[in-house]
Amino acid sequence: MKIAFNTLNSGLGNGGGSRTVILCSQTLEKLGCRSDIIATADNFTWFEHKSVISHISSDLDVLIATACTTVESTLRSNIPIKAWYIRGHEIWMYTEEQLINLYKSGLINIVNSYGLKQLLAVYGVDSTVIYPGIDDFWENRNLRLKDKIRVGCLYQKKPTKRWEDFVKLSKILGHKDYEYVGFGDTIRNDEFLIDFKCNPTTSELIDFYSSCHIFFAPTELEGLFNPSIEAASCGCLIVCGDEQMNGMIYDYAFQDNTAMVYERKNIEHAAELIKNPNWNLIENMQRHLKDNIGTREKNMKKLVEYFGGIND
Numbered sequence: 001m002k003i004a005f006n007t008l009n010s011g012l013g014n015g016g017g018s019r020t021v022i023l024c025s026q027t028l029e030k031l032g033c034r035s036d037i038i039a040t041a042d043n044f045t046w047f048e049h050k051s052v053i054s055h056i057s058s059d060l061d062v063l064i065a066t067a068c069t070t071v072e073s074t075l076r077s078n079i080p081i082k083a084w085y086i087r088g089h090e091i092w093m094y095t096e097e098q099l100i101n102l103y104k105s106g107l108i109n110i111v112n113s114y115g116l117k118q119l120l121a122v123y124g125v126d127s128t129v130i131y132p133g134i135d136d137f138w139e140n141r142n143l144r145l146k147d148k149i150r151v152g153c154l155y156q157k158k159p160t161k162r163w164e165d166f167v168k169l170s171k172i173l174g175h176k177d178y179e180y181v182g183f184g185d186t187i188r189n190d191e192f193l194i195d196f197k198c199n200p201t202t203s204e205l206i207d208f209y210s211s212c213h214i215f216f217a218p219t220e221l222e223g224l225f226n227p228s229i230e231a232a233s234c235g236c237l238i239v240c241g242d243e244q245m246n247g248m249i250y251d252y253a254f255q256d257n258t259a260m261v262y263e264r265k266n267i268e269h270a271a272e273l274i275k276n277p278n279w280n281l282i283e284n285m286q287r288h289l290k291d292n293i294g295t296r297e298k299n300m301k302k303l304v305e306y307f308g309g310i311n312d
Contacts, residue, residue, distance in 0.1 A: 222247025
């Protein structure tokens with residue numbers, strides 16, 4: 001099967017979304033497919049990857065839009081199977097009305113989370129959940145110190161990542177028993193941080209997660225939120241809000257089962273949970289991720305089988 005991910009008008013950059021597309025494409029090739037990424041700009045530098053191609057090849061079996069900005073060129077193509085892998089409700093790019101129209105444009109809608117599936121259902125749009133899967137290189141390197149609880153968080157320029165909630169959390173908890181670290185796409189020099197990793201390599205990110213006792217995830221408006229999955233796989237306790245579209249609570253972060261979930265934007269509540277951590281949830285989370293989300297290979301096999309069954 002010949003499958004291509006369409007990133008025309010969006011391109012590849014140093015971010016989790018591009019990283020996921022590249023790793024999914026690499027996994028499809030390991031499974032015996034020919035998989036290309038179509039782009040006019042490739043600024044992804046985190047690791048080596050196959051060169052992108054600048055046009056939509058006519059011999060493809062499947063063309064997958066990867067963002068709202070790539071739907072139009074996917075629709076115009078003459079590829080037999082045209083799909084959209086929806087990984088977020090991109091209201092930072094298009095209006096709500098524009099997105100709804102795109103969801104109903106005729107592409108096969110695949111979503112990466114149950115939160116997105118529920119959202120599309122509200123608009124009367126059917127979709128199929130296929131997770132991007134979890135890479136097998138995440139591991140617990142046991143770098144945690146015993147004198148303080150280390151809390152980690154992701155920074156990105158998007159306000160929906162809610163870095164300011166991490167700042168508030170540090171002020172509530174203080175520094176006597178806690179320390180704070182972050183990583184992201186832009187350097188941060190906040191005084192409350194003891195360390196910040198800007199665009200870390202995979203190995204550096206594993207070290208980062210493995211040094212944290214708790215990963216704080218205040219984010220909202222996500223598809224599937226991957227950093228919490230990565231952090232949990234490296235042994236972190238996940239603390240997140242209960243926002244319906246945070247990419248966690250419908251898929252793997254279940255209150256008092258796999259994660260500690262605080263009331264929406266109530267950082268005082270988050271702090272109280274952190275003061276009384278339930279470390280047993282870490283093992284529960286890891287078990288759930290393994291059994292219910294699974295590896296990237298498992299999910300890309302599911303994707304190929306899904307496309308293979310469309311014309312049966």
